[in-house]
Amino acid sequence: MGLVLQIRRDLVDAIVEHARRDHPDEACGVIAGPDDGTDRPERFIPMVNAARSPTFYEFDSGDLLKLYREMDARDEKPVVIYHSHTATEAYPSRTDIKLAQEPFAHYVLVSTREPDTYEFRSYRIVDGEVTEEEVEIVDAYPTADTGGRDAADAR
Numbered sequence: 001m002g003l004v005l006q007i008r009r010d011l012v013d014a015i016v017e018h019a020r021r022d023h024p025d026e027a028c029g030v031i032a033g034p035d036d037g038t039d040r041p042e043r044f045i046p047m048v049n050a051a052r053s054p055t056f057y058e059f060d061s062g063d064l065l066k067l068y069r070e071m072d073a074r075d076e077k078p079v080v081i082y083h084s085h086t087a088t089e090a091y092p093s094r095t096d097i098k099l100a101q102e103p104f105a106h107y108v109l110v111s112t113r114e115p116d117t118y119e120f121r122s123y124r125i126v127d128g129e130v131t132e133e134e135v136e137i138v139d140a141y142p143t144a145d146t147g148g149r150d151a152a153d154a155r
Helices: 009-022 061-073 094-099
Strands: 004-008 028-034 043-047 076-085 106-111 119-126 129-138
Touching (some): 009 028, 009 043, 009 106, 043 061
Antiparallel strands (some): 028 076, 106 119, 119 129
């Protein structure tokens, strides 16, 4: 079975826009989704890079604790954990791999090293093992998964 991240175009745009806005520092954040086995990213949550660094990102521990409590209360999980690379390709660094603690999350990297284009790639990182996966960008998720609501209405 090939690994695939299916993600809405508006969420891709939001990640890229956040990465551009924080450039030259790395941007980071989470897209939460229902904890129901659908693996569907829904709620865009840009975070502050506590390291404020062009070569490293770090979630603020207080913000992260608050986020996990909020996701827990909403019956969500982190479906996508994203950050940007500002001067290198969109591939996890040794530090990124070491910090990856969510075996079921999609680790998305966006490279903003080129001012007019970007590189958007997704990985699974489990026990230090990096596997790149296909990214399928869709305008909306299939409605069968959303209880009859269109994905755009579910926000």
